[in-house]
Amino acid sequence: MQEISDDGLTLQVHRRLRADLLNGRIAPGSKLKVQAIGAAYGAGASPVREALSSLAAEGLVQRIEGRGFRAAPATVGEFDELVRARCWLEEVVLRESLSAGDAAWEEALVVAQWRLRRLDRGDAAWEAAHAAFHRALLAACPSSTLRDMAETLRERAERYRALARPAAYPGRDVGAEHHAIAETALARHVPRAIMLLKEHYERTADFLRTALAAR
Amino acid sequence: MQEISDDGLTLQVHRRLRADLLNGRIAPGSKLKVQAIGAAYGAGASPVREALSSLAAEGLVQRIEGRGFRAAPATVGEFDELVRARCWLEEVVLRESLSAGDAAWEEALVVAQWRLRRLDRGDAAWEAAHAAFHRALLAACPSSTLRDMAETLRERAERYRALARPAAYPGRDVGAEHHAIAETALARHVPRAIMLLKEHYERTADFLRTALAAR
DNA sequence: AAGCAGCATTTTATCGATAGAATAGGTCCC
DNA sequence: GGGACCTATTCTATCGATAAAATGCTGCTT
Incomplete structure (x- = not known):
């Protein structure tokens, strides 16, 4: 049994x-x-x-x-604060992940990106694959404490995404953004990867902010 | 009543x-x-x-x-991990604090350093003043989330300090370190302040590590 | 002396009960 | 009509009790 x-x-x-x-x-x-x-x-x-x-x-x-x-209440103010914290935190986590990532990390990232690419947003599995992709990106950071903190913030952010449920992200190719982030990370272009990741978050935040405000 | x-x-x-x-x-x-x-x-x-x-x-x-x-268990391994996480996290928190700190922040920092300076380690109030100093240093970081995270890590680190209870830090002038950190922060020498803070942590960690191992 | 079966004792996890605080209505007075 | 006041009801916080699980002993067996 x-x-x-x-x-x-x-x-x-x-x-x-x-x-x-x-x-x-x-x-x-x-x-x-x-x-x-x-x-x-x-x-x-x-x-x-x-x-x-x-x-x-x-x-x-x-x-x-x-x-x-x-x-817990969900306000636009707290959301902004969350996004800011996430950008600053992941800046160092990503940097350290890139600096420590080995071949196994690279392969896991490639797989995660591949899995994410073949799914469509709205697909039930997309959320999970998306989370897995971002986790894979940071997975090589040697500090589990910081990785866990980043994970916590990601969860909170996903709560806001669920609350806003924007029908779509008009005029935006999220897949391309993920692709660019992965490529840049694999090439170890640290500052550029950090910048792309931050922009990725900010852009999502912009959509969610309006979607939240319009509720 | x-x-x-x-x-x-x-x-x-x-x-x-x-x-x-x-x-x-x-x-x-x-x-x-x-x-x-x-x-x-x-x-x-x-x-x-x-x-x-x-x-x-x-x-x-x-x-x-x-x-x-x-x-929770307290191992040297976890302590190392803690110190590392703290250095990386406070790197960005300090940077943002320095970039956002205004006159009130400066004054609070000066006061905190002054209070700390007049106390002696072993003094009952020293622990509190020390915590207050480090808090004041980071207080201007706009992200309360990150400040809270830093605070959490600081508490955990203090647990290790209490567990190790090194009689003293031989051949070390902690007061001077704090002074240097405060001065550099007030002068907004961002990279140098970050470096000094990290060294401060690493140095403490070295003493605690041996004190812990020798228990 | 190591191993182990079975019993006695602790401890955990969880329930149901209850006192006291908070909330939601309804009433009466100005 | 708007409060102030009182009341019934709903919830919270906390206790004491209890079944099931874990731990610790004891003494027997090889």
């Missing part, structure tokens, strides 16, 4: 809540009632509360002393 | 545990039994468990599915 990832109610609830928060199924700022969540996921107060505590420490949830938890 | 920071048992336990972990009163890797902690702090299982969940998300505690929590 196969065990289906049965590692404690707390972790299960944590995972599901996190997923629901990240892909926008739970609206920012909405109240997270312990009982309701418990009922939905078939758990009592304790596991739910623990899961919420973790998520609060991760910044996806706010704990308001004496009045429970709510989904 | 004055209310003494009475915001929920969970938060109280969280604060106390965090403090005990950071200053080494709780040894790395030691088991954190819910009941024992609850008894010590006068709380039941739920608040303790929530506090531990938060701390686990912050990385100060490990949750091992099915067998409770333990204090």
Whole structure:
């Protein structure tokens, strides 16, 4: 009999809540009632509360002393701050990744880019492939701490993308941008790769910003 | 009647545990039994468990599915990784702080350095003043996210300092290092300030590394 | 002396219950 | 009509109890 990832109610609830928060199924700022969540996921107060505590420490949830938890708000201001932090952080992570990347890293990056290229946005698998591509780009940075931080920021950014759900990015060839980034990274043109990556983020941010404001 | 920071048992336990972990009163890797902690702090299982969940998300505690929590281990390897991450992260945070710092920032930095200078290491207030100095240095970086990340890393590093408790830093004038950093920062010599800060960290790391290994 | 089966003791994870705080209505007075 | 006030209901925070799992012993066997 196969065990289906049965590692404690707390972790299960944590995972599901996190997923629901990240892909926008739970609206920012909405109240997270312990009982309701418990009922939905078939758990009592304790596991739910623990899961919420973790998520609060991760910044996806706010704990308001004496009045429970709510989904972290999503404002244009916070989004701007997020994008800025991401650009500055990934600047050094990418630099170090390029400086340490070996042949295996190169190959993994090429594969990730290839997988991403053959998918179409809107395709269910695209999100995952996109995340994998950006992860592969930074994967060779020797500091797992910094890689994890970059990953955290990427997740938060994806939450905004899910919330904005822009029908498309008009007048933009995202595939080409990814291609250029990968090529430049493989050629180890450090400053240029950093610049392209930042522009990539800024450009996405511009679209999301308007999409968010227009909600 | 004055209310003494009475915001929920969970938060109280969280604060106390965090403090005990950071200053080494709780040894790395030691088991954190819910009941024992609850008894010590006068709380039941739920608040303790929530506090531990938060701390686990912050990385100060490990949750091992099915067998409770333990204090995060402290190894020389992780310490090296920590120092490296800190150098790379603060490189950009300091750069941006220098580029955005205004007159108020300068004055706050001067004050922080002054306060630090008049204290002696070993003085109870030194730790706090030292933390304040480094915080002041980075305070003008516009990204609160990155500042918070730097703060997190600083806390972890202080845990190692507390664990190693080197009697002194022989043949080293820490005060002079701080002075040089402040002066260079105020003069906006960006690359030089970054270099000095990194050297400052590396040098401390060297002492701690030997102190840790010799435990 | 190493290994191990089985029993006793701890500990974890989780539930259900409950006191007290917060919220949402509804009412009455100016 | 707009508050101020009171009340019913809803939630939160926290406790105590408990089943299941893990750990630690003990003594038997080879």
